[in-house]
Structures are given as structure tokens and as C-alpha cells.
Amino acid sequence: MNSIFLRIYGGMLLILITVSLLALLSIRLINDVRAEDYRERIASGTFRLMADNLEPMDDAERLRALAAWTRLIGVPLQLNELDDLDLDSSSWSRLIRGQVLVKQNGVEDVRVYSLVELQSQMVLTTTIERITEQLGRATLFLIADELVRAPEADMPSRLQQLRREKGFGYPLVLTRMNEADLDADQRRRLEELDTLMTLGPDGDSIVLYMKVPDTEWVLSLGPLYQMKEFPAPMLLIVGVLVLTLSxxxxxxxxxxxxxxxxxxxxxATQLTRGNLDVRVDALGPDSVGRLAKAFNDMASHLQRLMAIQREMIGAVSHELRTPIARLRFGLEMVETADNEADLNRYMQGMDGDLSELDKLVDEILTYARLEQGAPALNMVGVDVPAMVAQVVSELGPLQQNINLQARDLSLGRATRIDAEPRYLHRAITNLVSNAQRHASSQVRISTRVVYGRCVINVEDDGPGIAEEWRERIFTPFLRLDDSRTRSSGGYGLGLSIVRRVIYWHNGRTRVGRSEALGGADFSLDWPVQRR
Known part of the structure; x- marks a missing residue:
């Protein structure tokens, strides 16, 4: 995924999905904890009360009590040894501390555990499918059975003592019959020792009532609320956390x-202030990475152009100084010429100086066009051997003491090579004329096609080029003898132009030693077809 925006959108979508899943998982875990806590609060008081009542009994009394409570609650009660129960050490510890355990036993039912006696390691157990009205009624009967053992006046304090000691997780209240918020029919049912279930004040809960036998007290249990899996406060907190995390x-x-x-x-700011050495890390294939790479390429190109500009200004000023000085001298001599022959000689010299200036300007302009950016290349199929023969015919008469030999070793495969004719002609001309200046007697130009690339070799029998100079020789305005006199010929731009021409043809320019002639061997190669 190379688009930075697609990566951002994809990352945002992944974040939202991940955070949503984490939120759902968190709600699930919270609800599991809440459900376990809710079940323990509902069941703890009742089963702790039954377990404590079983502790002082012998086996027969325990069996009779379990049978009575089973009928009262509506679920089977059992006594099991602690070792027979599949409980972990944490559950053991909680049982020993007197807590009532409520474990999920299936999709619908739960398993309840309450320690009866530590010495015998007996545990009261049962399986409950749901909290029913019958369980609430049984709880009322068990509490009332405890209350009747105390004086009537002490029953309220005894009730609160039971609530604290047994861990009842809901309100237990004793109210005088004449003060209870009940109608006549409900009072009648309580007088008949029936249990009564009503809706709570908010309509979202239930309250159970029972009259304590032989007293004026009415025992109320509740309100009991149904556990909501998605209460508004929890959803609000989770929503805020989701938005914050996202x-x-x-x-x-x-x-x-x-x-x-x-x-x-x-x-970019440093670049505008003139620091051309600044670069950035081009990390990754995305849009920003490509932008960073383009910035580095731009900075390198600007730095190279500025360096070339400085070199060209210095070199051009030096190159222009000599012909301009000769022109000034020629003008002075024309004014003092005594005869027609001297005048013609001075005029011819000045014409030669002007021609040299024209060639220098042409070289500079050509190199500048090639160096400052991609020139407009009109690629066509070029007959390279024919072009080489044309260059030989043009340059051969200029130095007749140098034998120019053109060889076509392409077996006819170099007759249609993709190239820009004008620039390629210029590159071959520069190489051959350079070889003529340094050759002793012979220059050989060979053309071949190797592995889909056209190769031109220009060899001479001159002194050659030392290995340490073979790369520097392509530097603009550089000559091996560092001379800038007319006798050395050229301006130090010819080979630079050759390299830039072949560069824009996606090719390479190299120089080595000629095995056949012993001098320099310049090699040009570029693809036969430009893709």
C-alpha cells in the first residue's frame, strides 16, 4: 500500500475495528464480573445462614434440615466434602474465609458453594437455574425463623446483625403492620402467614413481604433489581474510553x-537559505517517501548545477581571456599596419579568434543544455555505421597524417538504433577529433551490437590516459596537461558533452587502454531500443 492516504484511512479503520472489539470484549468481561457479583449478593446471605445453622447439627439433623429446606427452596441441597469438589486454590481460600461461591455451571444455571464446617471440610452445594420467587420466600422463612428466637423488641437490631454477619446483599427491613405501605387485601394475606411480592417504588424492582409469626412485625426483602447488561453509566464510560483511545x-x-x-x-527552508547540502531520509515507498526522494534529487541537481555554474564561470572567463586579448592586440596592430600584407595578416588572425570564440560559445551552450535537464530528444532509427563513416569523411581531411579507420562489426544489426541523430553525431565527432589530437598515426572506430546494446569504440595509438585520470577526464574544462593554450586544442568540454549525450540515451561512457593500438580506448554503449 504505497499511498499515504490509503495507509492513513486503512490505519484509522483498523484502529476503529480494534478499539470496538476491545470495547465489546471489555463490556463482556465487565458483565461477567457484574453477573458473578450480582449472583453472590443475592445468594450469599441465604446460603451462609443455612450453612451456619447446619454446623452444630449431627448427621441426622443435617439430613432432616436439608430435606426441609429443599422443599422450601425448590432446589436440591447437598453436602459434599471439600476434596470432592473441583475447585482451585483461590476458591478454597474464599470458602475458608466464609464467603459463598457462585460459579457458572452452564449457559443457564449456576453452582453455589458454602462451607459448613472447616474441621470436617463439609460444603453445602446446590445448582440454581435462576433467582426465583421461591428462593426469596425461603429466605424470608429462614430469617423469620432466626428472628422469633429473639425478643420482639430486639428483632430490628437482630435483623441488622444477621444482615452484616451473613452478608445479605440487599435491604432487609422490619416494619410495624400498621405502618406498612400495604392495602387491606395485602395485609390480610400477610395475617394468613402468606408471602407477598410487589413491585418496588420505581416499578423496576420487586419487594417481598412476610409477617413474622406471633408479632406485629412485617419483614420486607428488597427491592431486588434485575441486572442490566448494558446500564447507561457503563455504556457512557466505555464510549468515552473508546473515543479517547481512538x-x-x-x-x-x-x-x-x-x-x-x-x-x-x-x-526546504534550509535549502532556500542556501544550504545545498541538506538532505532528508527517504524512508518507505509511500507518497511522503517518494516526496523525500524527489526532494533529495532536486537538492542534488541544484547543488550540481550551482557547482557547474561556478566552474563554468571560472573556466569560461579563463577561456575567453586569451582570444579577447589576441583580438585587442590585433586591433592595435591594425591601426599601426604599414602595408596591405600586414593588415591582411592581422585581419585573418582576428577572424580566427572570432571563429574560436564562436566555437567556444557553441560548446558552452551545448553542454549547458545537456547538463541542466533532460533535453528534447527526437529518437529515431539511426544507421550508426553510416553515421560513423560520415564523421570519418568530415574529419579525415583536417588531419591527413592521421589514418582514420571505421569498422562495422555489427553484422548489419546497427542499421536502426534508437538515438537522437544530432546529439549522437556530436558525441562521435568529439571522440574522433579528441583521438586525432592525441594519436600518433592511427585512429580506429568500431561499431558492434552486444546483448541488445549498441557499442562504439574509438581507439588511438597515442600516449593513452593514466588510470587515475580516467574518470576525471570527463570533468568540464579539464585537460590532462591543464593547459588552456590554442596549441593544445579544444576547451575541455568535448568529453563532458559526450558523456551527457550518452547519459540521456540511458547509456554509459567509459575509457580504458586499447589492446590493439596501445593508446586510449573510449567506449560508448546504449540500448538498441529505448523503452
Whole structure:
């Protein structure tokens, strides 16, 4: 995924999905904890009360009590040894501390455990499918059975003592019959020792009532609320956490992009202030990475152009100084010429100086066009051997003491090579004329096609080029003898132009030693077909 925007959108979508899944998982875990806590609060008081009542009994009494309570509650009660129960050490510890355990036993039912006696390690157990009205009624009967053992006046304090000691997780209240908020029919049912279930004040809960036998007290249990899996406060908290976490992760995602762009901005600012050495790390194949690479290429190109500009200004000023000085001298001599022959000689010299200036300007302009950017190349199929023969015919008469030999070793495969005719002609001309200047007697130009590339070799029998100079020889305005006099010929731009021409043809320019002639061997190669 190379688009930075697709990466951001994809990252944001992944963040939202991940955070949503984490939120759902968190709600699930929270609800599991809440459900376990809810079941324990409902069951703890009742089963702790039954377990404590069983502790002082012998086996027969325990069996009779379990049978009575089973009928009262509506679920089978059992006594099991602690070692027979599949409980972990944490559950053992909670049982020993007197807590009532409520474990999920299936999809619908739960398993309840309450320690009866530590010495015998007996545990009261049962399986409950749901909290029913019958369980609430049984709880009322068990509490009332405890209350009747105390004086009537002490029953309220005894009730609160039971609530604290047994761990009842809901309100237990004693109210005088004449003060209870009940109608006549409900009072009648309580007088008949029936249990009564009503809706709570808010209509979202239930309250159970029972009259304590032989007293004026009415025992109420509740209100009992049904556990809501998605209460509004929890959803609000989870929503805020989801938005906060999503915002933080998205900020970190976008912050990385912002930091990379800030680095680019800082580098661009330094570049505008003249620091051409500034570069940025081009990391990754995305849009910012490609932008960073383009910035580095631009900075390198600007740096190279500025260096070339400085070199050209210095070199051109030096190259122009000599012909201009000769022109000034020629003008002075024309004014003092005594005869027609001297005048013609001075005029011819000045014409030669002007021609040299014209050639120098042409070389400079050609190199500048090739160096400053991609020139407009009109690629056509070029007959390279024919072009080489044309160059030989043009340059051969200029130095008749040098034998120019053109060889076509392409077996007819170099007759249609993709190239820009004008620039390629210029490159071959520069190489051959350079070889003529340094050859003793012979220059050989060979053309061949190797592995889909056209190769031109220009060899001479001159002194050759030392290995340490073979790369530097292509530097603009550089000559091996560092001379800038007319006798050395050229301006030090010819080979630079050759390299730039072949570069824009996606080719290479190299120089080595000629095995056949012993002098320099310049090699040009570029693809037969430009793709």
C-alpha cells in the first residue's frame, strides 16, 4: 500500500475495528464480573445462614434440615466434602474465609458453594437455574425463623446483625403492620402467614413481604433489581474510553506523517537559505517517501548545477581571456599596419579568434543544455555505421597524417538504433577529433551490437590516459596537461558533452587502454531500443 492516504484511512479503520472489539470484549468481561457479583449478593446471605445453622447439627439433623429446606427452596441441597469438589486454590481460600461461591455451571444455571464446617471440610452445594420467587420466600422463612428466637423488641437490631454477619446483599427491613405501605387485601394475606411480592417504588424492582409469626412485625426483602447488561453509566464510560483511545491512536498515526512532513519543511527552508547540502531520509515507498526522494534529487541537481555554474564561470572567463586579448592586440596592430600584407595578416588572425570564440560559445551552450535537464530528444532509427563513416569523411581531411579507420562489426544489426541523430553525431565527432589530437598515426572506430546494446569504440595509438585520470577526464574544462593554450586544442568540454549525450540515451561512457593500438580506448554503449 504505497499511498499515504490509503495507509492513513486503512490505519484509522483498523484502529476503529480494534478499539470496538476491545470495547465489546471489555463490556463482556465487565458483565461477567457484574453477573458473578450480582449472583453472590443475592445468594450469599441465604446460603451462609443455612450453612451456619447446619454446623452444630449431627448427621441426622443435617439430613432432616436439608430435606426441609429443599422443599422450601425448590432446589436440591447437598453436602459434599471439600476434596470432592473441583475447585482451585483461590476458591478454597474464599470458602475458608466464609464467603459463598457462585460459579457458572452452564449457559443457564449456576453452582453455589458454602462451607459448613472447616474441621470436617463439609460444603453445602446446590445448582440454581435462576433467582426465583421461591428462593426469596425461603429466605424470608429462614430469617423469620432466626428472628422469633429473639425478643420482639430486639428483632430490628437482630435483623441488622444477621444482615452484616451473613452478608445479605440487599435491604432487609422490619416494619410495624400498621405502618406498612400495604392495602387491606395485602395485609390480610400477610395475617394468613402468606408471602407477598410487589413491585418496588420505581416499578423496576420487586419487594417481598412476610409477617413474622406471633408479632406485629412485617419483614420486607428488597427491592431486588434485575441486572442490566448494558446500564447507561457503563455504556457512557466505555464510549468515552473508546473515543479517547481512538483519538489517541489516530493522533499517533497522523503525528508520524506530520513529523515527516515537518522534516521536509525544515529541509526546504534550509535549502532556500542556501544550504545545498541538506538532505532528508527517504524512508518507505509511500507518497511522503517518494516526496523525500524527489526532494533529495532536486537538492542534488541544484547543488550540481550551482557547482557547474561556478566552474563554468571560472573556466569560461579563463577561456575567453586569451582570444579577447589576441583580438585587442590585433586591433592595435591594425591601426599601426604599414602595408596591405600586414593588415591582411592581422585581419585573418582576428577572424580566427572570432571563429574560436564562436566555437567556444557553441560548446558552452551545448553542454549547458545537456547538463541542466533532460533535453528534447527526437529518437529515431539511426544507421550508426553510416553515421560513423560520415564523421570519418568530415574529419579525415583536417588531419591527413592521421589514418582514420571505421569498422562495422555489427553484422548489419546497427542499421536502426534508437538515438537522437544530432546529439549522437556530436558525441562521435568529439571522440574522433579528441583521438586525432592525441594519436600518433592511427585512429580506429568500431561499431558492434552486444546483448541488445549498441557499442562504439574509438581507439588511438597515442600516449593513452593514466588510470587515475580516467574518470576525471570527463570533468568540464579539464585537460590532462591543464593547459588552456590554442596549441593544445579544444576547451575541455568535448568529453563532458559526450558523456551527457550518452547519459540521456540511458547509456554509459567509459575509457580504458586499447589492446590493439596501445593508446586510449573510449567506449560508448546504449540500448538498441529505448523503452
Amino acid at each position: 483519538g489517541l491512536l489516530i493522533y499517533l498515526l497522523v503525528r508520524q506523517l506530520e513529523q515527516r512532513l515537518m522534516v521536509l519543511e525544515a529541509a
